[in-house]
Amino acid sequence: MAHIFTLNALSDNYIWVLHGVNSSHVIVFDPSEADPVLNYLQKNNLTLDGILLTHKHWDHTGGVKTLLKHFPTIPVYASKTDQVEGVTKFISESDEIVFENLTSPIKILDIPGHTLGHVAYIYENALFCGDTLFSVGMGKIFEGTPTQMYNALAKIKKLPQETLIYCAHEYTLANIKFAQNIDPNNKTLELRKSEVENLRKNNLPSLPVSLNIELKTNPFLRCEEPSILAALKNKGYTGNDPVSALLFLRELKNKF
Numbered sequence: 001m002a003h004i005f006t007l008n009a010l011s012d013n014y015i016w017v018l019h020g021v022n023s024s025h026v027i028v029f030d031p032s033e034a035d036p037v038l039n040y041l042q043k044n045n046l047t048l049d050g051i052l053l054t055h056k057h058w059d060h061t062g063g064v065k066t067l068l069k070h071f072p073t074i075p076v077y078a079s080k081t082d083q084v085e086g087v088t089k090f091i092s093e094s095d096e097i098v099f100e101n102l103t104s105p106i107k108i109l110d111i112p113g114h115t116l117g118h119v120a121y122i123y124e125n126a127l128f129c130g131d132t133l134f135s136v137g138m139g140k141i142f143e144g145t146p147t148q149m150y151n152a153l154a155k156i157k158k159l160p161q162e163t164l165i166y167c168a169h170e171y172t173l174a175n176i177k178f179a180q181n182i183d184p185n186n187k188t189l190e191l192r193k194s195e196v197e198n199l200r201k202n203n204l205p206s207l208p209v210s211l212n213i214e215l216k217t218n219p220f221l222r223c224e225e226p227s228i229l230a231a232l233k234n235k236g237y238t239g240n241d242p243v244s245a246l247l248f249l250r251e252l253k254n255k256f
């Protein structure tokens, strides 16, 4: 099983550090800041082998420039579409990324919607999905169409249920509050709420979370289910296709 460490950054970001097997080499996902990464590397006597970016927003890329000053030869990965400064390797869905110190290649999913060039990375059973999917929530559709976002979520839903999801922000409690408004009788959601409240009380991340739990608790992954559709209709939804239901739900969340 992959050894993944959490670094807190900015006000609610996570930078995920993936450790190579039996080695002092790591790679990082979405370094919003350089300092938490540099401190972690120094404290644990580690070398940085690469930077993987899910998308172009500053709260995912802000640390790249400084990290490259310390590690000028390491590769920086992102989609070409998102045009991030400092990127040296453009990737898309059919590509695989190989690091000498990892036991298997990292796979890529194209998941446009939040931005047009948003990608997710899959390593063994871990999914790094940036700002597309949050625990019990979903990212804003800034650049893509609702159909693109729906298709992005559909790709994630098809992954093995034991997939562990590493989102880039700690938004879970606020998302649960909104979800309970839509889905008040969901027992799994109630249990997840208690679990997350305890974790957050102890300053621990609510992540990763399994896809299995998300499929039961996240209304954005369950737009087609009768209980969610009924709740949306109660709030004025009149459409009859899953994409418009997803968009309606996202708009309700924007106003919540």
Ligand SMILES: [Zn+2]
Pocket: 055, 057, 114, 131
């Ligand atoms: Zn973003």
